[in-house]
Amino acid sequence: MTRPSSSDAGVRKLVLYREEVLNENGSRPERPALRATVAAVIHNPWLGTGPAADLSAAAEAIAPQLAKMLTDRLIADLGGAEAIEAFGKAAIVGTAGEIEHGGALIHTPYFGNLMRDFLQGESIICFADARAEAGETLVVPMWHKSAAATRSHYQTIAARISDGPRADEIVIIAAASTGPRPHARIGDRKTDPIIRAKDLESALA
Amino acid sequence: MKVRKIVTIIEEITSEGGREVNPPARVAIVAAVIENPWKGQGFVEDLSEGIEATASDVGALLAPAVLAALGATAEAYGKAAIVGLNGEIEHGSALIHTLKFGDHFRVAANATTLLPAVEKRGPAGVVFDIPLKHITDATIRSHHQSIEVRISDAPHPDELIIALAAAAQGRPQQRLADLSTEL
Numbered sequence: 001m002t003r004p005s006s007s008d009a010g011v012r013k014l015v016l017y018r019e020e021v022l023n024e025n026g027s028r029p030e031r032p033a034l035r036a037t038v039a040a041v042i043h044n045p046w047l048g049t050g051p052a053a054d055l056s057a058a059a060e061a062i063a064p065q066l067a068k069m070l071t072d073r074l075i076a077d078l079g080g081a082e083a084i085e086a087f088g089k090a091a092i093v094g095t096a097g098e099i100e101h102g103g104a105l106i107h108t109p110y111f112g113n114l115m116r117d118f119l120q121g122e123s124i125i126c127f128a129d130a131r132a133e134a135g136e137t138l139v140v141p142m143w144h145k146s147a148a149a150t151r152s153h154y155q156t157i158a159a160r161i162s163d164g165p166r167a168d169e170i171v172i173i174a175a176a177s178t179g180p181r182p183h184a185r186i187g188d189r190k191t192d193p194i195i196r197a198k199d200l201e202s203a204l205a
Numbered sequence: 206m207k208v209r210k211i212v213t214i215i216e217e218i219t220s221e222g223g224r225e226v227n228p229p230a231r232v233a234i235v236a237a238v239i240e241n242p243w244k245g246q247g248f249v250e251d252l253s254e255g256i257e258a259t260a261s262d263v264g265a266l267l268a269p270a271v272l273a274a275l276g277a278t279a280e281a282y283g284k285a286a287i288v289g290l291n292g293e294i295e296h297g298s299a300l301i302h303t304l305k306f307g308d309h310f311r312v313a314a315n316a317t318t319l320l321p322a323v324e325k326r327g328p329a330g331v332v333f334d335i336p337l338k339h340i341t342d343a344t345i346r347s348h349h350q351s352i353e354v355r356i357s358d359a360p361h362p363d364e365l366i367i368a369l370a371a372a373a374q375g376r377p378q379q380r381l382a383d384l385s386t387e388l
Contacts (some may be wrong), residue, residue: 014229016215019356023209125357137330137357159356162332 012041014069015161018077024182026141033085033179035157037140038073040066040172042163044097055104060064063105067114070174074075081120083178086153088142090128090173094165102129105172115174121145133164140175140195152184153177206262207240209364212356213274221377230354230377233274234335235267236285236368238359241292242300245363260300264309269367270383272313277373279314280349283337285368288326289360297365298326310369316340320369330357337371344384347375 020037045058077083089112091102105111112125126141126148129136139162144150157175165171199203218230226324242255249255272279284307300306307320320342321336330372330375341347352370 010220012218012220014217014219016213018213019210021210023207056210079216138353158355160355162353 011066011069012043013142013161013164014073015039015041015065015187017074017157017159018144019157021038021182027183029182032096032180032182033177034078034083035142035155035175035177036075036078037162037173037175038070038155039159040069041161042066042143042155042172043172044094044101044168045169046056046098047096051098053197056108057102057106060110063108063110064114066172067103067118067174070172071115072119074174074176078176078178081118084119084176085145085179086142086155086177087115087119087123087145088120088126088128088140088157090138090140090159090174090175091130092136092138092159092161092165092171092173093129093131095131095133096167097131097170099129099131102131102170102172105170110171116145119145119176123148132165135160140173142175142177149189150181151186151188154179179186206242206259208263208266209238209240210359211270212236214240214272214350214354215274218377221351223274224378226377230277231373232337232350232370233271233276233372234352234370235271235274235357236354236366236369237263237266238356239263239364239367241289241296241365243296245291252295252316254344255296256299256305258301261305262333263300263367264306266365268309268313271310271369271371275371275373277318279340279371280374281337281350281372282310282314282316282320283335283351283370284310284320285323285333285354285366285370287331287333287334287360287366287368288324289362289364289376290326290327290328291362292365294324294326297326297367300365305345311388312341314340314371318343327360329361330355331360335368335372337372339375345375346381346384347379348372350376376386
């Protein structure tokens with residue numbers, strides 16, 4: 001008996017997770033941000049291919065569709081591309097695949113450049129990846145979409161699909177936030193003093 | 206009612222058992238992470254004051270939100286109360302097992318049946334399953350289903366997660382004979 005496969009219909013499921021923090025440590029953030037992940041569970045197109053297989057053709061065919069699908073949902077559920085300030089991406093590869101398969105879908109221009117365009121950003125998009133059983137939680141990093149070093153926007157969101165990825169699947173995730181961390185107050189590169197290890201000898205002693 | 210955060214989850218299943226699901230099967234959940242109204246009070250014999258202060262408000266917050274997230278007519282629904290480790294299961298039950306809570310959803314969804322529920326106590330990040338049944342006839346077998354939820358940093362020990370779930374249809378690829386065929 002062959003196991004049902006998601007390949008017959010491409011994407012098996014699409015899951016939005018969105019949260020809004022209204023209160024953190026006893027008070028309302030100055031700018032309550034919406035944070036979200038959108039995850040697509042897809043069939044791994046490279047199952048059974050060896051480590052020398054060229055991944056480019058399938059990546060070029062599939063990755064743009066995923067970038068469009070995932071960012072369309074982020075834009076719809078976070079109030080528009082203009083409202084989005086930070087972004088990130090991730091892949092969870094089922095146990096029959098390679099991490100490289102996830103990388104092929106999120107690390108090439110066919111995904112990243114499109115996601116950046118659709119979300120009106122300029123930064124490199126930060127990422128996480130894992131090979132895991134269904135139900136594994138992956139913490140997805142995000143940073144500012146046009147000024148990556150903006151410290152207030154360093155943040156993460158947990159992504160988890162209860163029944164995915166199956167061994168022969170990959171979960172592709174796009175994440176975004178409409179603002180900074182709640183109560184962000186740890187300065188920025190522009191305000192930091194110049195700190196070198198030799199200046200901290202007493203603290204390191 | 207002190208709300209720390211609101212979580213919305215929408216699942217769209219487009220393939221099941223290797224076959225396309227068209228239109229996609231859609232289920233939505235909206236959860237409020239709130240402070241336990243009986244926090245720090247020890248064993249409270251009469252819970253009615255906290256129920257009065259919270260149950261209707263949280264029902265009024267969640268019911269329109271979950272229907273908006275579903276974006277379709279709800280055919281099945283369910284509810285959840287997940288209690289942080291310092292609380293009692295009874296605290297969660299107090300807030301969801303009252304008409305003051307559920308009637309907001311029943312009226313908005315034109316529903317008539319009781320909402321199936323999960324009540325559970327656990328740490329932040331606890332996984333829970335919300336059961337859903339048909340909104341007007343809890344014996345309709347095609348609509349018996351559940352959906353799994355996890356919020357990574359909730360509930361804190363003195364918090365509760367209160368959630369509603371709505372489905373626009375029964376199970377994807379549902380094909381069991383009706384209950385009446387066995388009676």
